[in-house]
Amino acid sequence: MERLLTLRVGTSRLNRAVNLCQLNSNKLTFERYATNGQPKETIDPLPKNTMKLTGSENVRPVYGALASAAETKKDTNTSDKTSANQDVPFQSESDLRDNVLRESLKFVEELGWTIDAIRAGIRASNQSSTIEGLFSSGYDLVEYFQRDANSKMSAYMKEQMKKGEIQGTRLLIDSLKYRLGLVIPYASTWGQAMAQGALPQNSMRSWKSILEFSSEAWYGIGDTSTDINWYTKRLVLATVYKSAEVYMLQDQSQEKLDTMDFLERRLHDFQTLGSLRNTMSKSLSDTAQITSGIFSVIRNLTSRR
Amino acid sequence: MITSRLLLREISRSKSTRFLSSLTSFEPKPEQRTRELIDKIIRVDQAGELAADRIYAGQMAVLGRTDVGPTIQHMWDEEKAHLAKFNELIPKYKARPSILLPLWNVAGFALGAGTALLGKEAAMACTVAVEAVIGEHYNNQLRDLMEHADQTKDKDLIETIKKFRDDENQHHDTGLANNAEQAPFYQGLTSAIKMGCRLGIYVAERI
Numbered sequence: 132m133e134r135l136l137t138l139r140v141g142t143s144r145l146n147r148a149v150n151l152c153q154l155n156s157n158k159l160t161f162e163r164y165a166t167n168g169q170p171k172e173t174i175d176p177l178p179k180n181t182m183k184l185t186g187s188e189n190v191r192p193v194y195g196a197l198a199s200a201a202e203t204k205k206d207t208n209t210s211d212k213t214s215a216n217q218d219v220p221f222q223s224e225s226d227l228r229d230n231v232l233r234e235s236l237k238f239v240e241e242l243g244w245t246i247d248a249i250r251a252g253i254r255a256s257n258q259s260s261t262i263e264g265l266f267s268s269g270y271d272l273v274e275y276f277q278r279d280a281n282s283k284m285s286a287y288m289k290e291q292m293k294k295g296e297i298q299g300t301r302l303l304i305d306s307l308k309y310r311l312g313l314v315i316p317y318a319s320t321w322g323q324a325m326a327q328g329a330l331p332q333n334s335m336r337s338w339k340s341i342l343e344f345s346s347e348a349w350y351g352i353g354d355t356s357t358d359i360n361w362y363t364k365r366l367v368l369a370t371v372y373k374s375a376e377v378y379m380l381q382d383q384s385q386e387k388l389d390t391m392d393f394l395e396r397r398l399h400d401f402q403t404l405g406s407l408r409n410t411m412s413k414s415l416s417d418t419a420q421i422t423s424g425i426f427s428v429i430r431n432l433t434s435r436r
Numbered sequence: 437m438i439t440s441r442l443l444l445r446e447i448s449r450s451k452s453t454r455f456l457s458s459l460t461s462f463e464p465k466p467e468q469r470t471r472e473l474i475d476k477i478i479r480v481d482q483a484g485e486l487a488a489d490r491i492y493a494g495q496m497a498v499l500g501r502t503d504v505g506p507t508i509q510h511m512w513d514e515e516k517a518h519l520a521k522f523n524e525l526i527p528k529y530k531a532r533p534s535i536l537l538p539l540w541n542v543a544g545f546a547l548g549a550g551t552a553l554l555g556k557e558a559a560m561a562c563t564v565a566v567e568a569v570i571g572e573h574y575n576n577q578l579r580d581l582m583e584h585a586d587q588t589k590d591k592d593l594i595e596t597i598k599k600f601r602d603d604e605n606q607h608h609d610t611g612l613a614n615n616a617e618q619a620p621f622y623q624g625l626t627s628a629i630k631m632g633c634r635l636g637i638y639v640a641e642r643i
Binding site: 225350353354355357361362 | 465482523526527530532533535537538
């Protein structure tokens with residue numbers, strides 16, 4: 132089905148999806164009755180297990196094309212005269228996107244981090260292909276994956292903290308290894324994902340997701356810095372992790388064990404560097420005292436008394 | 437003074453033209469918006485309390501041995517407590533501190549010491565100006581929180597800001613009681629300081 136052109140008159144993407152659905156509904160009806168004028172099957176527009184509309188975010192299972200058109204209509208609050216308007220299942224836009232993107236991850240190996248993989252995901256999750264309007268490029272898939280991996284990592288950290296066996300820097304190293312482990316299954320196509328992140332139109336979002344990952348990692352081990360250290364810690368951790376990802380791209384070892392060792396070595400270096408920085412900041416206040424001492428010496432030497 | 441307030445209201449009204457958010461995908465969910473609001477609030481409040489702490493430090497450095505010394509010391513101790521509270525809230529709400537904290541540090545000290553050098557009435561006038569802006573600012577934040585935040589989960593934050601607003605109003609009244617209005621160029625001084633504070637608040641919310 133080719134993409135229909137729509138006017139972007141300041142309407143949200145969901146409104147546009149609705150318009151596309153309405154335009155498409157004729158086409159669907161035609162296809163449904165395509166076989167010799169006999170209906171292929173009776174499609175029930177109201178799925179049997181509907182629930183009352185309760186307002187904000189309710190995640191419901193996805194249904195076929197007509198039902199999702201009804202859902203989106205309800206979502207945009209248009210007045211619907213049919214009896215379906217009380218019982219239509221409600222699914223928010225972002226949950227819908229997340230569901231589709233989760234399905235699309237299965238197609239990344241063969242189709243790459245592209246809009247094709249998202250299309251395959253849409254088909255696999257049984258949605259109308261007009262939902263494609265909700266996605267702009269393959270980068271949406273990369274961003275979803277990053278977000279999902281970050282939340283898994285913080286869940287892992289929370290669990291480890293609760294168990295209390297591993298502490299501090301050891302926990303940080305393990306969590307980063309865990310996070311890298313989530314990426315390794317996609318190592319063959321990860322180069323493409325990183326390249327997409329580097330494109331100018333995606334750079335802001337990729338920066339945000341890197342900083343969010345770094346922030347999650349530090350908050351996960353209970354970091355309480357509240358000044359410039361907040362920024363340096365996160366930037367250094369993000370740099371270390373990204374270098375490990377780049378290393379992974381050319382790593383030929385079994386199960387990418389070399390990459391894990393690389394990450395561990397870099398983090399140990401970072402640790403020693405960190406302790407160096409602490410001694411440096413202490414020495415800064417000493418420097419102030421030393422400088423004022425030198426000034427008073429000079430003043431005494433050069434005064435005429 | 438009126439023009440600066442109008443100008444700032446116009447700047448803060450341009451929510452529909454947020455350029456950076458149009459580079460991300462969608463309208464943020466309500467929880468996302470609340471999170472961003474709280475992040476912004478904690479960032480600007482921590483920067484503000486640090487600046488207030490440094491202002492009083494500057495005033496004490498000049499006027500510590502005069503008769504208003506104890507008053508300033510008392511107000512300074514309360515500001516230190518405020519700062520400690522916000523430092524505790526930053527990891528709790530996973531907020532980002534302002535990257536310009538060194539700037540607020542230096543600027544606060546310079547303001548405090550500078551006005552104190554003009555005399556103790558001027559120092560009190562500085563206190564009055566700053567505390568007036570801060571009180572108004574906390575009230576704005578409380579209004580935003582009442583509208584957007586979850587009243588039960590974030591009750592601690594709301595109560596904290598209420599208490600701090602009351603403390604700052606008390607400092608304002610203390611400043612007035614200590615002959616702030618007799619400072620040289622009282623109107624000009626307070627307007628300039630208020631405008632500077634509002635600009636600082638605007639920048640700290642974002643950077």
